[in-house]
Amino acid sequence: MEQPEADAASEDAMDSFLEKFQSQPYRGRFLEDRWEEEFEKIPLFMKKAPSEIDPQENPDLACLQSIIFDDERPPEEQAKTYKDEGNEYFKEKDYEKAVIAYTEGLKKKCADPDLNVVLYTNRAAAQYYLGNFRSALNDVTAARKLKPCHLKAIVRGALCHLELKNFAEAVNWCDEGLQIDAKEKKLLEMRIKADRLKRTQQRDIRKAKLKEKKEQNQNEALLQAIKARNIKLVSEAASEDEDSASEGLSALLDGLSLENPYGTRLSIDDQGRLSWPVLFLYPEYAQSDFISAFHEDSRFIDHLIVMFGETPSWDLEQKYCPDNLEVYFEDEDRAELYRVPPKSTLLQVLQHPRYFVKTLTPAFLVCVESSPFCRNYLQGRKVHQVK
Amino acid sequence: MPGDAGESAADAASRAGGVGAGGPPAPEAEAEAAELLPFLAPGARADLQAAAARHVLALTGSGPGRTLLAGQAALLRALAALAAAPAPAPARDAARALVNLAADPRLHEPLLAAAPALPARLLGRALDPQWPWAEEAAAALANLSREPAPCAALLEALAAAEPGEAGLGLERLVRALCTPGYNARAPLHYLAPVLSNLSQRPAARAFLLDPHRCVVQRLLPLTQDPDSTVRRGGVVGTLRNCCFEHRHHEWLLGPEVDILPFLLLPLAGPEDFSEEEMERLPVDLQYLPPDKQREPDADIRKMLIEAIMLLTATAPGRRQVRDQGAYLILRELHSWEPESDVRGACEKLIQVLIGDEPQRGMENLLEVQVPEDVERQLQELDRREQEQCQREQQEQQCQQELSPEPRSEGAAPT
Numbered sequence: 001m002e003q004p005e006a007d008a009a010s011e012d013a014m015d016s017f018l019e020k021f022q023s024q025p026y027r028g029r030f031l032e033d034r035w036e037e038e039f040e041k042i043p044l045f046m047k048k049a050p051s052e053i054d055p056q057e058n059p060d061l062a063c064l065q066s067i068i069f070d071d072e073r074p075p076e077e078q079a080k081t082y083k084d085e086g087n088e089y090f091k092e093k094d095y096e097k098a099v100i101a102y103t104e105g106l107k108k109k110c111a112d113p114d115l116n117v118v119l120y121t122n123r124a125a126a127q128y129y130l131g132n133f134r135s136a137l138n139d140v141t142a143a144r145k146l147k148p149c150h151l152k153a154i155v156r157g158a159l160c161h162l163e164l165k166n167f168a169e170a171v172n173w174c175d176e177g178l179q180i181d182a183k184e185k186k187l188l189e190m191r192i193k194a195d196r197l198k199r200t201q202q203r204d205i206r207k208a209k210l211k212e213k214k215e216q217n218q219n220e221a222l223l224q225a226i227k228a229r230n231i232k233l234v235s236e237a238a239s240e241d242e243d244s245a246s247e248g249l250s251a252l253l254d255g256l257s258l259e260n261p262y263g264t265r266l267s268i269d270d271q272g273r274l275s276w277p278v279l280f281l282y283p284e285y286a287q288s289d290f291i292s293a294f295h296e297d298s299r300f301i302d303h304l305i306v307m308f309g310e311t312p313s314w315d316l317e318q319k320y321c322p323d324n325l326e327v328y329f330e331d332e333d334r335a336e337l338y339r340v341p342p343k344s345t346l347l348q349v350l351q352h353p354r355y356f357v358k359t360l361t362p363a364f365l366v367c368v369e370s371s372p373f374c375r376n377y378l379q380g381r382k383v384h385q386v387k
Numbered sequence: 388m389p390g391d392a393g394e395s396a397a398d399a400a401s402r403a404g405g406v407g408a409g410g411p412p413a414p415e416a417e418a419e420a421a422e423l424l425p426f427l428a429p430g431a432r433a434d435l436q437a438a439a440a441r442h443v444l445a446l447t448g449s450g451p452g453r454t455l456l457a458g459q460a461a462l463l464r465a466l467a468a469l470a471a472a473p474a475p476a477p478a479r480d481a482a483r484a485l486v487n488l489a490a491d492p493r494l495h496e497p498l499l500a501a502a503p504a505l506p507a508r509l510l511g512r513a514l515d516p517q518w519p520w521a522e523e524a525a526a527a528l529a530n531l532s533r534e535p536a537p538c539a540a541l542l543e544a545l546a547a548a549e550p551g552e553a554g555l556g557l558e559r560l561v562r563a564l565c566t567p568g569y570n571a572r573a574p575l576h577y578l579a580p581v582l583s584n585l586s587q588r589p590a591a592r593a594f595l596l597d598p599h600r601c602v603v604q605r606l607l608p609l610t611q612d613p614d615s616t617v618r619r620g621g622v623v624g625t626l627r628n629c630c631f632e633h634r635h636h637e638w639l640l641g642p643e644v645d646i647l648p649f650l651l652l653p654l655a656g657p658e659d660f661s662e663e664e665m666e667r668l669p670v671d672l673q674y675l676p677p678d679k680q681r682e683p684d685a686d687i688r689k690m691l692i693e694a695i696m697l698l699t700a701t702a703p704g705r706r707q708v709r710d711q712g713a714y715l716i717l718r719e720l721h722s723w724e725p726e727s728d729v730r731g732a733c734e735k736l737i738q739v740l741i742g743d744e745p746q747r748g749m750e751n752l753l754e755v756q757v758p759e760d761v762e763r764q765l766q767e768l769d770r771r772e773q774e775q776c777q778r779e780q781q782e783q784q785c786q787q788e789l790s791p792e793p794r795s796e797g798a799a800p801t
Contacts (some may be wrong), residue, residue, distance in 0.1 A: 175605070181597045184560065191601055192643055199648075199670050206674040 075110035082108070083119055090126055098126040117147045120158040124156050133160040149180050151187075158190050167198030222266055225274055229347065234356040264292040266360050273297060276346065279363040280307070284373045285314045294346050294362075300327050301342035304366075319368050326374065328353055328365040328383075340364065344386070352386060420446070420459055421434060427465040433475045440469060440477035447487035453607035457494055460501040467502035470524070471512050482523035485509070489530035495537055507544035513578065514563050516570045524656060525577035529621075541581075542588055557585070557594045558602070564618075565605045574614070579621020579736065582606075586628040595625070598643070607649040610691075616684050619653075622688045626650065630697035633704070640698060640707040647698070648672060650691050650753060651716045653682035658719050668712040683785045685726040692717075692732045699739050714740050 039045050043060050055062035067150065071078070082105030088334040089098035102123035124139035137160045143153040154177035161170035174191035177184060226233065264277040275293040282288065289307055304322045311318050327340040331354045340349050349355060350362060425431065426439035443466060444488055446452035456462060466488075469481035485505075488494045497605045498505060509531070512524040531537040545556030563580040585591040595603050609622040626646065630639070639646045647673040657679040667675050682688050695713060699705045717737050724730040757765070 175601075178601055179562070182601070188599075188601055191604075195604070195644075196642065196670075203670045203673050206676060209676070210674050 024229040028209070053177035054377055075108040076112050076115065079108040079110040079112070079115055079119065081105075083115065083122070086122060088118075090122065093129075095126040095130045099123055099130070100127065113146045117143045117150055117153070120146070121150065121153045121156060124153065124160075128156060128163075129161060133163045136160045137164075151177055151180055151184065153178070155184075155190070157185055158187065158194070162190065162194055162197070165197075165201070167194045167201055170194035171198060177252050178261045180315050214271060218268075222268055222274075225268055225272065229274075231350045233360065234358050267293065274347075276350075276357075277361050278346070279361055281363060281365050282314070282367065283321075283365055283377060284371075285316075287312070287314045296350070297345050299343055300340060300349075300364075304342060319371065320366075324369045326369045328367075329363070330365065332356070332381075336384060337365075337378065338384045338386050340386050349386065393438060407491045412558065414457055417458065420455055420462060424459075424461055425470060427462065429468060429472065429476075429651070435467070437477040437480070440466075440480040444480045444484040444487070447484045450491075452579070453488060453491050453494055456488065457497045460497065463488075463498055465503035467498075467505045467508065470520075470527070471508045479520045479523060482512075482520050482527060485527040486523060486530060489527045492534055495531065495534050498531070499537060499540065505539075506531060506541040507547070510541065510544050510548065513575070513581075515561075518570070519572040521570050521573035521575060522577060525573075525575055525581060529577045529580040529584065532581055535587075538584055538588065542585060545570050545585075546624075557591060561595075561602055561605060565609065575620040576615040577621075579615075579618040580624070581621070582626065583621040583624030585624040592629055592632055593677055594595060595629055596632055596639075598635075598638055603639075603646075604644055607644075607646065610653055616687070619682070620684065620687050620690070623653075623687050627690050627694040627697065633697075633700050636701055636704045637707075638699055640704060640711075645669075647695070647713065648712050649693050651713060654688060654691055654720050655716045656681050656713075656719060656723060660715065664715055666710075668715060672712070672716065681720070681723065685729050687718075687726070688726075689729045689732055692729065692736055696732070696736050696739065699736070702744065705739065705744075709740055 002284065023071060035082045040047065041058060042059075043064055046061075050058065050061070051060050053065055082101050086098045086101030086105065086147045087137075089095070089101055102119050105119045106123070110116065120139045120143035124136040124143065126191065127133075127136035127139060137157060140153040140157040142162070143150055144157075147153075154173055158173040158177065161167070161173060171191055171194045174187045177187045178191070181187070266277070269276050276296065278291040278294040280289040280291070291303060291307075294303065304325055304327075308320055308322045308325070312320065322342075325342065327342055328337045329340060329349065329352075330337055334354075334358075336354075338352065338354065346362070349364075350357065356364075367377060423442060426435045427443070431439075443456070443462070466481050466484055470478055470485050470724055471475055472478050472481075485498075488498060502508075506528065509524045509528050512518045513521050513528055515521060518524070525607045532541050545560065548556040548559070560578060560582060563575055564582065569575060582591075586595060594600075594607075603626070606622050606625060610619060610626070612618050612622075626649075629635070630646075636729065638644060648669040651669070652671055655675060657677045660668070682691070695708060699708050714737065717733055717740070721730060721733045721737065724733060735771055
């Protein structure tokens with residue numbers, strides 16, 4: 001036991017120590033008004049860790065971190081720490097950070113295969129939620145190499161294949177998983193879903209194929225019909241050559257599927273008669289009319305009667321009437337005009353040796369007979385009369 | 388051709404000592420056959436073993452030959468051992484001999500009496516991914532399992548093969564059947580008829596139709612296998628037997644199995660339905676390509692129709708079959724079908740689909756009480772139909788017998 005003198009001395013020391021408390025503020029104390037903030041800074045009481053640890057701001061935390069991630073520790077321990085860290089991030093749905101953590105863990109190349117399998121599989125899960133399905137597949141493949149029976153990796157792999165729409169592969173993976181656990185509910189459900197999607201996908205492919213074939217047949221029929229009528233076609237980039245004209249024709253075959261700029265296309269009816277989209281141009285007023293389906297056996301005059309039943313708004317002199325209109329087509333090569341008798345049918349004109357249909361849309365010029373404009377327009381140009 | 392093998396075997400057998408046509412084997416023949424025994428024993432000289440096996444194989448090609456062998460228990464036992472023996476034993480010929488023997492129902496009892504472990508041993512070989520003669524083993528099993536006693540023995544062997552959970556043995560069989568390339572040297576088509584025979588037993592069906600597993604679903608795509616009529620036939624037979632379980636109909640017809648499209652697809656041709664009709668069909672039957680072929684084998688077509696007919700036994704089942712557009716497919720099938728009995732079955736099914744709902748008490752046609760006199764009449768009709776079919780069948784060759792290949796040298800005893 002201590003001697004009474006030492007007792008007295010220590011008592012004094014104690015007293016003065018205690019006195020200090022009452023007079024001097026404790027250096028590490030909380031400030032009254034900010035005690036909650038200060039509380040949060042103490043690692044033990046933290047509700048939420050800061051995403052980056054600044055040693056200045058949070059020396060305690062930085063200290064702990066350096067203890068955890070000490071390179072001196074064996075790789076298995078380090079890897080496990082990274083795994084735990086990754087799992088924490090995963091729970092927070094911070095998948096990017098989780099991937100980084102798992103990657104660090106894998107980098108340690110520790111000798112524990114089970115740990116590596118988990119790291120790969122978990123990283124795969126994180127990648128999955130990030131939408132990186134191929135990376136996720138790489139990871140589960142790596143996991144399965146280490147441990148072929150790892151069900152979680154198989155489930156994740158099947159999920160990835162589902163997202164990538166590799167439905168047949170997804171079914172295969174499910175079957176492989178079911179060989180390990182024949183009653184695994186998730187795999188059973190996924191297999192049903194994947195199989196259904198696979199069969200629907202196959203149906204869609206068949207449907208598209210049939211549609212394509214049908215269109216091709218239709219286009220063939222149209223082309224045949226045009227050929228049979230000896231109608232000459234000209235594509236945008238045609239030259240005067242006969243040979244390249246046939247090349248242009250195959251381009252046209254594709255072009256037949258597309259609608260022309262006005263939104264309609266050449267069509268054939270049940271009796272095998274064609275209807276063309278036809279453009280009427282009025283050079284006098286720079287106007288145009290578009291007939292979406294001009295039946296080849298119908299006459300120009302019949303259309304003109306309908307089109308000019310009422311005076312168009314641009315007809316300032318109100319002179320465009322069905323019976324005084326003249327229809328022309330232009331032979332662009334020779335810069336010559338041909339006057340078309342209004343009572344002719346479209347087919348008759350299209351079959352004219354000098355008529356070339358551009359972009360599958362026959363075009364005609366219309367002006368008023370004997371009008372000053374018309375006379376002016378025709379002056380100096382060679383005009384033929386179509387019989 | 389079995390016919391040819393029969394003649395050469397009969398020749399060989401008669402050279403071996405004369406076999407009476409249809410009567411009990413002459414004692415000389417029996418003695419000669421017994422003489423083969425030492426050559427078939429394990430450890431015998433390989434070339435002699437092979438020759439003896441070839442001779443036995445030739446014998447199995449004919450009725451009298453088989454009758455002779457039926458009395459030779461020791462021979463049968465030796466044969467059974469040889470069929471599973473590793474090279475250089477003539478396992479293949481021994482297995483083929485067993486196939487021929489097993490095709491003959493008279494031989495089942497002697498075989499099983501002489502070699503009770505035969506089903507298990509054959510099973511082991513059939514399911515061994517490395518065994519080169521697995522197909523022959525499977526074919527022998529297919530023939531054996533046609534009769535109830537060997538079938539039960541086989542099921543037991545399967546159960547014993549996988550200790551622990553029941554049905555795992557069947558799982559191995561299904562896996563071997565459904566995994567392409569399971570055995571690099573044998574296509575294992577004959578596992579399908581084995582399964583079909585097994586599916587006659589409720590225990591097997593219970594496993595196949597376990598809703599917590601994925602078993603029957605894996606069989607469905609095999610109905611379209613282009614490589615083997617035997618495989619397709621076996622699978623369709625299995626499915627038809629499963630359709631007897633009317634308690635499972637809703638599950639079978641529902642999305643978890645979705646059996647109907649797989650039954651209809653082989654019956655469907657390259658039909659050009661309208662857009663509206665197309666949309667009513669199940670996904671698998673829509674927009675079939677113009678080169679779609681129907682199932683070429685009439686018996687399989689009939690089994691498919693029978694399976695669908697079974698599914699229409701209950702009212703909800705009928706409704707589902709109707710709703711999934713079966714009528715359209717059957718209608719087209721009917722106008723194409725060349726075989727009269729298949730066409731008849733098709734007609735009956737169409738009647739069920741388009742006919743009125745049966746009266747109360749008849750909702751489940753599998754459970755209806757049939758009055759005795761009606762029962763007798765129906766049985767009489769069935770019997771007559773059977774006889775007709777059998778007559779037709781006897782004119783055709785038995786398809787499940789494998790015959791020894793015609794050899795340039797005669798199957799002469801050494």
